[in-house]
Structures are given as C-alpha cells and as structure tokens.
Amino acid sequence: MISVSDLTVRFARAAPVVDGISFDVAPGECFAIVGQSGSGKSVTARSLLGLSGGTVSGSVFLDSVDLVNASARQWRSIRGKEIGFVSQGALVALDPLRTVGREVGDALRLHTSLSAVEQSARIQSLLSSVGIPDPSLRASQRADELSGGLRQRAIIASAIALQPRFLIADEPTTALDSTVAAGILDLLESLRASGTGILLISHDLATVSRLASRVAVMQGGRIVESGTVDDVLRMPRHPYTRQLIAAVPAGTPRHAPLAPPPRVGNSGPGAAAPPAQPSPAVSARPGPSFPTMPPATRPGVGNEGPGAANPVAEPAVEHPGAPGPEFSTTVLAATGLVRRFGPRLAVDDVGFQLERGRTLGIVGESGSGKTTVARLVLALDKPDAGTVELFGRPWAGRDRREARIGAIYQDALSSFDPRLTVGQILSDAQTDGRSRRADVSELLELVGLDPSIAARRPRILSGGQQQRVSIARAIAPSPAILVCDEPVSSLDVIAQAQVLDLLDKLQRELGMSYLFISHDLGVIRHMSDDVLVMRDGRVLESGPTEDVFGAPQHDYTRALIAAAPTLD
Amino acid sequence: MKRTLAPILAAATAIVVLAGCTSTPTTTSTEPVSGGTLVYASGDAEPTCLDPHVGGNYPQALVATQYLESLVSKDIDGTVIPWLATSWTEADDGLSWDFTLKSDVTFTDGTPLTADAVAANIAHLQDPDTASSTGYLAVQKVESVEAVDELTARITLSSPDSGLLDSLSQPWLAIESPTALERTQEVNCESPVGTGPFVVTKWNRQQSIILERNDDYSSPPADAAHGDVAYLDGIEWRFLPDSASRYAALQSGTVDVIDNVQPDTIVAAEEDDNIVEVDAPRPGASNRIELNSSKAPFDDERVREAFIRAAGVDDAITSLFFGTATRSYSALSSVESFGISEPEIFGYDQAEAATLLDEAGWTETDADGYRTKDGKTLELTFPVSTNQSIPAEQSLFEQIQATAKEAGFKVVLEPLDLASWYTALGENDYDLVSAPYTKVGADVLRILFDSDGTKPAPSGYFANHSQVTDPALDELLESANAESDQDKRADLYAQAQKIILEGFYILPLYDQQNHYLLRSDVEGFRALPTVSTPTLYDAWLNRS
Amino acid sequence: MKIRAIVAGAILLFIAVAALAPGVLAPTDPLAIHPLESFRPPSFEHLFGTDESGRDILTRVIHGAGASLLIGLSATAIGVSIAVVLGLLAGLGPRWLDFGTTRFLEVLFAFPGLLFALLFIVIYGPGIVTSTIAVGLATAPGYARIIRSTVLQVRRAPYLEAATVLGRGRAYRIVHHLLPNVAGSLFVLVTLGIGQSIVWASSLSYLGLGAVPPAPEWGAMLSAGRTYITSFWWMTFFPGAFIVLTAVATTLLGRSIQDRTRS
C-alpha cells in the first residue's frame, strides 16, 4: 500500500508545484491522477520515486517505509524492485545508444546476482511476457529500430523485471496510435489483475476511464476532486472537472461547443493557457466585415452541412454570383493519387471530393499516408499518379493566390518565421506580402485573441494561442479551403476544445471547406461531415461520418473505434 | 706541446666569467673526469650543411669547431699559435708561405693529414661548385698550393696577404679529409670528416647533431688545457630557436650550455648560482649599421652625417643591453688590435642634424614631421634580417627610428626572413642595413669596404653594404694587407678606418655579441680566441 | 545568462572605444620611446609596465586595439564573404551545384586552418596583409559549411512551406524569409569569428609571419615581448590577455545572441 498524505513539492522558493495532496494506492488497484500539463501530476509521480528534484514535505509511505526520509541506499533498493516506473514519452524513454536488452536488463543487473546468461534468458522471457515478438532479436536492437508500441512494451518490461508490487505509469500511451495504446492499456490491465498496484498519470480522462477504478483530478498542484471513476465522470462536482469532461470531443455531436462560452477580453498573452480561463468571445461576436477580402471572391457560405444548430448569424456577405445550382459544389477533388517514397507506397490510389462548406476528415494512424495526402493537396509535393482539381480545374501549385487554399499545421510555432511578431505575420498574410505593418486587430479578434498580442512573438504564446494565430494567418487571404493537418494534436484537451470550437465557428461564418486530418477518432468524428479512413496509404472506407462510424464495414475501422478512448 | 700548461690554464679560466657568485667551484680545484654527454643548445639557425666550406656562416662554425680543425689558431693575446701546422714561414717577398704539418695526424676516416690534403681543401674552397662565400673570400689571393714534401705545404699568393694566418685560423677554412671531400656535396654536408676531438655520428634534422669522441685524437691547438682525447663521451648539439625556452632548458638542467643569450637573460642568470656566463665577443667587424652611399639620399655625405647625429644609440644600448654590451665607435671589434675608436665622430646632436639636413636641401617638413625635398619624403628603407639581428637589436633599430624621426627621417623598418633580406640587398633596395661579419683580423675591412666588395661572391653574397667605392681606401686596404710590418699595418689600417668613419658610411653599435651560459658544473669550457666559437675539447662534467 | 552578455558587452565597448578613439583612453603617443624607462614592471605610473623602449604598454595595448580589431574584422569579413557566396550557392542552387560546392569544401577542410594560412603565406610572403587574408581564407570553409547547413535548415523550415501555401513566390521567400533568418545566424558567426581571427592572426604574428614591431598591434607586441618572457612577463602577458579577453568577450556575446535566438 502506497499512502500519500499532504504531499507538497516545491522548487527553489517558487510556489509549490504539488500542494498538499493525499491519496493511496492499494495492491491490485489502479488509481489515476488526471490533469493538464503543469498541474503537478508528473511531479507527484516522480516524488513517489524520490526523483522529483524538488523539496518534498508531507508523508509518503510504502507500507511502513518512510519514503520522504529514505536514504539513497534505501531508495536504490525500492526503485525498480518495489516500485516500477513506466515513464512519459514512450519514444524517448529508452536510451537510443543502448540495446533494448541492456535497458530492460538494468534492473536485473542492479538488484540481482544473476549471471549474464540467466539475465539474458530472463530478459527474453520478460520481453515475450509483455507481448514483444521475436524477443532475442529485439533485445539486440536499439530503441529506434522498434516501433512506438514495442518500445512502450519494452519500457514496461524493464519496469516489471523484478515484479514490483507497484507500478507508476506516467502518460503510458501518449503519442501512441490509438490501436497501439489500447494494447498497452490491456497489458497494464493484466498486470493490475495479477495484483500489481498501479498509479496511472494521464491528461486524458478517456484513457483513465478504461483502466482506473478511482481517479483524482489535479489542477494547479491540488487535487480538486477525487472519487471512483464512475462518480467523477457521471457527477462531476468541481467546475474544472466538468470542463474537462465537456472538452472531450468523442461523443460530442458535430457543431456542439466543447468549451464553455467564454467571456470577453481576458486572454492574457503569454499566459500558459490556464485551463479554466476561457478565450475571448467567439460566438458572441457578430461576424466581422473583412476589409481586405473582396466580397466578389468570397467563398460560398457554408449552408450545405448539417448546420441547423448554427447559433451565429450568417455573415452579411453576398454569394458569388457565378455558380448556379448546376455548378458543382465540389471545391476539391482528388483522383487516383499515388505517391512513392523509394519502394514504399506512401499514398496508394487515394481519391475523394470535398464539398463547399463541408469538412472531410481523414483519419489514420502514423504511416497511413494522411499527411502526404495533405501535402499533395497543397501541391507542396507532386503525385506520381493521379490528379488534384480545385474548383474543377487541375491544380499543381501554380497561381496560388487564385487557388484560395490555405493550411494550418500541427506545430504552429515552427510555421512562423521566428523573426516576426504576430502582427507582422498576420499583416504579411493579410496584404499578400506587401506590408508587415497593417492593422491586424480585426483578424485577431476574429480568432478570439486580444489585439495587443500583435506586438509579441509567437514563441512566448501558449500552444492554443499559437494555433489561433496560425488560423488567423490562414484565413487572412480568405481561402475557400483550409487543410488542417493534426491542428490540435499538440494541445491540451481544453485548448483543443477551444481551437476546435473556433474552427467550427469560422467554417460557419466564412463558409470554408475543411480537409481535416487527425489520428484522433474522437476529434475526427466531432469535426467531420464526411470521413476517409486510411491505412498504409490506402483508403479503407469512406462516406458520411456517422455512416462510417455507425456501421463500419472494415475490420480496421472497427478496431480503431474499439481502441478509441471514450468516456463511456 | 713544448709550451708549459700553466699560463694557458690561467688564460682559459680567465675567460670564464663567474657570474655574480663565489660559491661555484672553479676549474682548478678538481681533477678533470672523463665521461658523460654534454648537451649544447644552440639558438643559431640549424646549418643546412655541416661542412663550413659550403657557404660559411657562424652557425656552421659553432658546431664545426667540435669536429674540424684549422692549420693555426690564436691564443688569448691574439698571437697566432700552432694547430694542425706546427710551424710556418713566410717568403721574403710575401708571395709564398710554407706550412709544416703535425705528423701522425689522421682524419677520422683514416686518411692521413698531408700537404696534399691542404691543397685539396683550398681547391675545394675555390671551386665555384662548393658555393663558398666566407672561405672563398679569405683565399682569394691564393694562387696555388703545392706539397713541398709530405708534411710541408706551400701556399703561393698573387700578392702579399698579411691576413693569411688570420684567415687560415678560421673554422671556415678548416682542413677536411680529402677523401671525404671527393664525395658528393650532399654526403659531405651530412657527415664532414676532419681531425677534431669529436666525430659527427648522426644528424637528426630540426633537432640535434650527435657527436661522439674521437678516440684517436692527437692534434689539439697549442693553447689547449690537455693533450689527450676529449673528456666528454659525446655532445648532443641541439637546436632550440626560442630564446626563452633555451634559457628555461638551461635553468632546469635539461641542457648544459646555451649560446645566443639575450641581454635580459644574462642579467637574470647572474642571480642563478648554477649558471655561469662566458662572454666572448666575436672578432672582425663591430656590429654596425651600414649606410648605402650608392643612392639618394645617402649619396650625400651631409645626409649620412645628419642621420648619424640624429640616431640616439647610447640610451638604447643602456636600456636594451643592461650593461652587457658596450657602445662601439669603431669599424672593428674591440678584440681587433688594429681597431681605432672615434667617439667624437658619433656624437648625438639633433640640432646639428637639422642644420645638416637644411644644408643638404631637405628643408621642407610634411604633416607627419618628416623632411621633404622636391616633394620627396626623406625616407630610409631598413631591411632587418630577423635571423641575424637579435630582438634587442631590432628594438634598438626601433629606437633609432624614433630618434631619427625627430630630425625628420622616416625610417621604414622591414623585418624580413633571410631570403627576402638577401633579395632586398641584391636589388639595392635599402638605405640602411645591419649585417654581422665575423672574420679574424683587421683584413675584414678589405672585405667590407673594398670596391670589389660590391660584387657578389659565388654564393651571391656581397659584403660591402655601404657601397663605398673609394680608390684611396682600396689602395690603403690593399697595402695594409700586403704589409707584414705590424706597426706599418696598424698605421695603414688606422688611416683606412678614418676614411670609413669620417665618411659616415657606418654607425657602429657594439661588438658582435657572443655570450654563452653554462651550468656551473660544466668545467673547462672555453671559446676559441679565433672567432669565439666554443670548444668542448677541454670541457668535462663535474658531476658525481 | 544576462550577466554574461553584459560583461562581454562592456569589454567589447571598452575595446571599441579604444579602437575608435584611443586618445580618449590613452592620451600619449604609443610610439614615443623613453629608453631609460625601459622594462619597468607594472606600477601606478605604468599600470601594465613598460616595454624594451620604455613605451607604456597600457597605451600601446589601447592603441593596438584598432589595428588588432581591424585585422580580426577584415579576416572575418573575408572569410564570411567567401563563405556566404559558397554557402548560398550550395544551399540555394541546384543539386549539382550543392554537390560540387560541398566536395570543394571537403577538399578545403583537408587543409587544417593554420596550414592553409601557412600555405598562403609561403606563396605570397609574410606580412600583415597576407596574414590577414590568409586567416580569412583559412576560416572560410568552416563558415561556408555552417552557412550552407543553415540555409538548408531554413529552406526546409515549416515556415517557408507555410509561406509557399500563402502563395509567396520563391524570390519573396528567399528575400523575406530565408536570407533574414540566415543573416541572424551569420551575425552570430561573425561575432564568434572575430575573436578567433584575432587569435589566429596573433599566432601568425607570434611565429613572425604577421604584423611586425614597432606597430602597436597586439600580435606584434607579443612577438616583440616573447624573447623577454622570462624576465619581463608583462610585455607578453598584457597584449596576450587582451587577445584572450577580446576572444572571450566576442564568444560570450555570440553565445548569448545564439541562445536568445534559439530559445
């Protein structure tokens, strides 16, 4: 039994990062701590191993052993032996320069007197026990020769090498594909079932709900709410918990807001997007007139989608006159796209159509070719076969200004010229590169940012703010199509919710069509009208979102759905 | 070896100046011990050829003294004494000399020393292929050499040469094995063969020359302290060009003897009981700045005088040499008995310099304070050979530059490597230059100031840098050289020197500095009184 | 971190003032000799002592800043100019050009710095101008490689792709995004390079192949002082210390700029 009471951790003289929290974990139980980055959950996990690096007060007991006052010698006999640790970042938690076997065997080397041969045998049996095929080969390889899932399994193998009674798993599935993550969670579950106590740390309520029986919600170093998973999810008492739950896109209908209606004008730039702090008004504002956007070239305003619940007034803009009803509403069409990288087919006969004002989601795991599709559509890359048509005309990257296709990216920050301020970036986009001094306050307000942010450089903004700037830049030249490549994958769940809400709002206001790419089934399902499921460069199935996910035709789609964490 | 040893020993020890200490045991207190290898660290350039006939510079002389010997030597008083030649006679007309050689002397390759060997050596020096400069100039008057008998060589001259014995005493005219000279120059440069107390066994280029004792040695000069083979087993002759590391090496005992000692180091060494100084100024010319009289502005004697008046030398020597060097007012080294000193000619007087320049027409002054004439600046090019002038001397030139500026001279110092320096001289692209010239005897004046000296030797070198072409001077030098009466010679040389000094062709500085520092347990070290090169024949190591 | 930049800045400011207006800091003539006051150790009268001709070393060090800095700047300018041409050719040109330039640089790298400088000096003879050019040429390949990789890095940067998507042409991207960002690291490179160039040039001077006495240039002062090192350490110590100080200050400044742009 690990019992923690009044645990406080502080670094130097700053305010405590963990502020008087108490909980306990019993053998065979999974206790979870949920919170956003900066909430103190990882520091909590590390302080149970004496590795927080800060000043620890309060009490932590492993049965009767006082861990707060443990000596270095005591710690060494506890770490790895009594408490195993599955660390954050599956892809970087193995030393890339050492073989997997050595990494896994460390605990054996440190805590047992097994001979080299015995150790090697034990390593192989450990690797197979965590579901790694061909263990002898894998033991001789280094981390980068293993896929993410295998790596995380190897890490678990190293943590359970000595069959510790407790396991601390800090974000064990982050950055893993959902099907892979599901496997890892199953593995942890089997360990729990065999009597190991698990402390699970996660930012993702859905992940937690799969494994834990009890959960604590952490915010700002404190536990704001705790209880059984069922109670907390069904009857959240604390507003923050409610906000977290609401922010989960999985299961939330299309166009329904994920974040609570925010209040106006308090987006302190530079603040690390405090979760409880809502963004400035989005839906409350009337649609702005766009001085730089000639009305004649405005895209058709989205009215085809299931936009019935649209609470916002249509912007006061005319429809472009030309296209009649017989004019195709297809703004983007891809046919038979093929892209080879060496012997590998990254994209293999992919075709789709994107209708005006609608969102086409592409969902797939890493290596499925979805980002390559995005690059082909943006004409940043040439297909080896197949065509892309914009507004019925072939498109290969010429006359980009006429093309009216924009993009936002997963890593918004690196998409900004590091020398430029927010204002310069947006002015450049707004004036088609003619000026870097134009007034961008309207644009900023449109994406819910305070105009004062214009003087700042993007790198001091929070991730959510950076993505908003990126969106503002993308919509400045009034594109008809926006390619969104994993736009929220780097964001906290609440920032993600706000950005998704913003994208939804802008689509309805400006009538843009989205090609929305994500690995996250929940996000795709929430955002898309139509969906494409990709795997290994091929389209497995496609169709209206609810048709595809409601009645999946393909095994892989079913596996994806099964693996996707939900709150239910 | 009929002479008694006592006065020679006294003379030898007198040379050793025991620097600032009394505790060091002196040579006379213990019996010499055989054995040990002495490490000599030379700051001079590494010779490119160990045969001093080839070219003929001081670095070659330094090391050659250990393995080559000359026909005659000199004692501390400047008297010519026997070495490989036991006696000599000059014909009445002064046109031939007979040298009787020491018997039973063999070169280290087994060749016996004979009159033919002497003939072969002179022929080698005169052979243009040898590219000798120093030796070549010294035997210019030799017409032929014949073997009268096995041990008597007769040297026939084109005209009388009273400096012949002086010339023959120099290491550049040392006698080498005629058999060895037959070899290619490349081989002979690598392993010259002589009769000396040591033998070259190995030459590690850029590093050291290894010398071993010649166990068959039998021909020390008449003033040597002993007559047997050398005490030392051998010598490691190292090249340490950096003066600071050279001194540090001596202090630490890594090496036993160093040469080319800087003035500040000499002063510092006085504090060190373990180090002894030997001061052996070189003979021949004094160190001097030569004024190129062949072209403007120094073709005007007034300008030359003005420069000499304006050059502040005394303070500079005081500050830079710490009393280790004495100001010279002579064209010759202070060890040359025919030298005359004329301090009054070289007075420092800026006002006089100004007047002289005015007279010479350099009346205008430009913005920087330099005199001009017809729009031309009074500029003096001064190529400085960084290989030949020690840093203190280069600093001295800087100070002269600074004081000459007061009078309106723009002295342009051009530190150059040896090759570029020769080029500058060869192209007559200099107004001032300082070139050391070491030679035994006052006849050096003939080499430095005779009109013939403006023509290059086979090696390309010419010695008359002031480019004096004065028939009267040529005449005086020639008759002095032909005269065998010492008093008359003295008078003739004095007249010649007066012409040189009063013509303001040179600015004498000091004797050519030649200081050695040695560990105090190195005994019996001395410099040969000929060209002051060290001889380690008598040296021994007083260590247990 | 900030203290580092401030200290470095203060040192460089002092050196810059010394270089531009040495008379302000040291009013007397650096060439004026006082033979009878030679070799004075550091004292109140002569903070850095005097040299072999009785010249005040502090005065000479201050007056030498200009020449030394000029050598460092010129050498760096030569090196960086060549490197910019090579680096941009390789980084922006077609593949074959990049291949060719890269091979060319590889060949140059086989001549380690000082050797290249010595090779140059053996061809054109020693002296202050040749040694400056030699140092510039010798450092060029290193700069070129860094510039090339910076160009390639910036060229592949997501923000250039973002600019493409926004419809900016190639010329616009190069002029408005690529070059300014490369220039940033170029500035760091130059800052770091000046100190190193001064060190290199002074090494050549020390070897007797660069600047020559009596010019009050640091390398030349070192060269003049080295024979007196055992007796009069201050003659070498102070000019050497200023070379080290300048190199350290430029390095620290370069680093702080680098860190600022990186984070």
Place this chain on the structure above:
Amino acid sequence: MVEPLVTDPLPIEGASRARHRWLPWALLRLGGVVFVLWAVATVTFFAIRLIPGDPAEAIVGGPGSQASAEALAQARADYGLDQPLLTQYLTYLSHLVRGDLGNSYSLRSPVVDVIGENIGGTLLLAVVSLVVASLIALGVAALSVRGGRLASALASLLEVIAAAVPHFWLAIALILLFSTVLGWLPPVSVPGVAGLVLPVLTLAIPLAGFLGQVMRESILAAISSPFVLASRARGENERGVFWRHALRHAAIPAIGLTGWAFGALISGAVVVETIFARPGLGRSLLSAVQQRDVPLVLGVVLVVAVGYMLVTTLTDLADRLVDPRVVRR
C-alpha cells in the same frame, strides 16, 4: 504541454538490413578519399604556379635564395617546368602516386624522408593531446553537471576562456609556472613522458574547451532526458547514469569533432613544437615556411590532408559503431 505527436518510424525488421549498407558506405568513402586526395594534390600543384616569379626559383627558396644554376635546373627537371602544363601536372601526379614528394632544398634531403622522420613526434603529440583533452573535457563536464547551476556556469566560462586562449600564450604561461617558478617540468621537449607534459597540456587545454562545451551540452541533455529518469527509476545510481548513459551521449559530438580537432591539433603543433623545440611536422612546416621551402611545405600539407581524410573516415566509422542511428539515416 502534452507530448507533441511524434510520427512512428517504421521498425526495421532485423539488423541484417543495416549490415548490408557497409559495403556501399565503404566504397563511397573510399571514392571520397581518393577524390579529396586528388583535389588536394591538384590544389598544391597550382599553388606552386601561383607564386609570383619563376616557379623553379620559388621551389628552391625564392628569389633571395641565391640558388645556383644547377639547383634551378634540377628543380626545373624535377618539376618538369619546361614541359607543357598538362604534362607537368601528370608528371607531378605520377610522382605523388609513387610517394615522391620532391626534395627539400633547405634540408637537402627528400621531402618524404623529412616527413618520415618527423611525423611520429607529431602524431604522438596529437593523439596524446586528443586523449588528454577528451579526459579533461569529460571530467570538467561531469563535475560541473553534478555541481549544479553555478558550477555549470563556471565551467562554461572556463571552457570559453580555454577555447579562446592562443597556444603560444598558454605555452608561455605553462612554462613560466611549471618550469621557471615551480621547476617541476622541463620547459623544452626531452625524451620521455616529462617532456611531453607541457606540450600536451598546451594543445589539450584549448581543445578541451571546445570539446567540453559540446560534451557538457549533450551530457546535460542526456541526464535530463526521460531515459535517464527511467534508468534512475530502475535504481541506477549517479555513477551508473554517468557511465552507462551520459558518457555515450557525450562521445557522439566528440567523435563528430575529431576531424576538426585533428586539424586544430596540427595547427597547434606548429606553434607548440616550435616553442617546446619538439621535433615534428609542425616545426618542420614552420621552418619550411620561414625559408620558403616550397616542396617541403607542400609535402607536409599533402600528408596532413591524407591524415585528415584518414581521421574523418575513422571517426565516421566510430560514429557508426557508437551510434547505429547514423547507419540508418
């Protein structure tokens, strides 16, 4: 912030694929070496022709060398200066291939012999200095990493200073301290270990400054990385973390710098061998430069270029052994 989504690289099935790439690598590498050597030879060939004036005169030591007519004729014959340029060039190359680098006029012996006599000393100096520099750098890096921020800042400053100190100045300071004042070590090179200490320190300290900076950065990155946290969580102690993780990561940038370090050491050897009067290539080179002994200068430069290529090839190999990721990239 949540971990950014890292795309999962394709796992490589089996190590055999990596092994198959050695042959093309070796061939490519060999081609590169041959190319660079050819290019270096070509550069040196044209370097002689860049010298103003008569190339024959330049070869025997410049216009001031007072070269004899025979020496000039010899040089013309050696270098075929009376032949057409292409013939000269081919002759030059064929001489090089046969290991004939011409004659040093200043030392009056074949350049190959001069280099042969001197290369050992320089190599010894360079290798020992490299090892010592790595040890110093690693030691300082390790200590400063443990010592916290202040120690780290101090170490960083020391490294910057060390990297900025010119060799000649350091050499003089070391001689003053260890020979003149303390009298512990000989100020010039003597046979044996004692004579090697000061030259090695002179070369190693600035190099250690450079190496230390990169090593410390990668050690810091390594010990704050998740894999070290994981390792600690398995019960590894500080020493284990250092030896099993940090050291390997420090080695990678150090290996990458070895080629550069070789160049820096050879450059430094010119100064150090002169000051400490050590026989070696550097000292030969300097005196050759001072006497404008062109054949010797070119010979040394060629040999150093060969050495550089060898070193970079070896470090490339070492890099592949220490960090298999390189092979797969």
